[in-house]
Amino acid sequence: MPKRKETKKVTENAAVGSTANKSARMESIIPCTPTRTGKRTNYLSWDEYFMSVAFLSAQRSKDPNSQVGACVVNEDRKIVGIGYNGMPNGCSDDELPWSRNSEDELDTKYPYVCHAEMNAILNKNSVDLKGCCIYVALFPCNECTKLIIQAGIKEVIFYSDKYHSQPTCKASRRLLDLAGVNYRQFRPERTKIVLDFTCIDAPPPKPRLSVSSP
Numbered sequence: 001m002p003k004r005k006e007t008k009k010v011t012e013n014a015a016v017g018s019t020a021n022k023s024a025r026m027e028s029i030i031p032c033t034p035t036r037t038g039k040r041t042n043y044l045s046w047d048e049y050f051m052s053v054a055f056l057s058a059q060r061s062k063d064p065n066s067q068v069g070a071c072v073v074n075e076d077r078k079i080v081g082i083g084y085n086g087m088p089n090g091c092s093d094d095e096l097p098w099s100r101n102s103e104d105e106l107d108t109k110y111p112y113v114c115h116a117e118m119n120a121i122l123n124k125n126s127v128d129l130k131g132c133c134i135y136v137a138l139f140p141c142n143e144c145t146k147l148i149i150q151a152g153i154k155e156v157i158f159y160s161d162k163y164h165s166q167p168t169c170k171a172s173r174r175l176l177d178l179a180g181v182n183y184r185q186f187r188p189e190r191t192k193i194v195l196d197f198t199c200i201d202a203p204p205p206k207p208r209l210s211v212s213s214p
């Protein structure tokens with residue numbers, strides 16, 4: 001049963017859903033030496049790839065102050081949900097406020113906006129998210145943490161932890177610890193990944209080997 005065997009191998013490498021085996025989780029696998037086959041070596045690691053998808057998704061956000069994206073990945077390393085922070089479906093983001101501060105709380109974004117994690121979870125294209133991991137730009141707030149736990153997600157990989165000392169993040173950690181959901185910060189070695197649409201039109205590289213004339 002080669003197919004089943006391969007799936008098991010991927011699961012072991014990804015180690016998504018296990019709280020005990022932290023060392024075997026998705027890790028950067030950027031080879032630094034030329035390969036025998038001449039394949040490209042500076043490709044994205046799985047962590048970089050999924051975190052990049054989260055960050056790219058965030059570029060869809062209309063929030064002027066905070067653009068956050070999230071990407072849910074299953075045990076086979078397939079993306080099963082993507083989201084970014086935005087207003088609920090059907091609620092015009094031209095009608096609702098985007099400000100952070102106002103005398104009236106109803107004139108701030110907070111009562112209305114859906115966080116990236118919520119949207120990524122609700123946008124799922126699979127039956128459920130049991131055993132998945134979620135890549136997110138910011139450590140999740142306590143409300144999103146509830147959703148993450150209830151969805152059966154088993155690992156949170158976050159980039160920024162800038163609200164670490166705020167009560168919402170403290171509550172998140174408390175809940176995640178109790179629920180046995182692993183969480184870890186991931187900071188790629190490269191701080192920028194540039195998308196260059198024009199690169200696909202670049203002329204093909206010259207062949208390395210020339211056929212000698214008879």
Ligand SMILES: [Zn+2]
Pocket residue numbers: 115116117140141142143144145
């Ligand atoms: Zn949240």
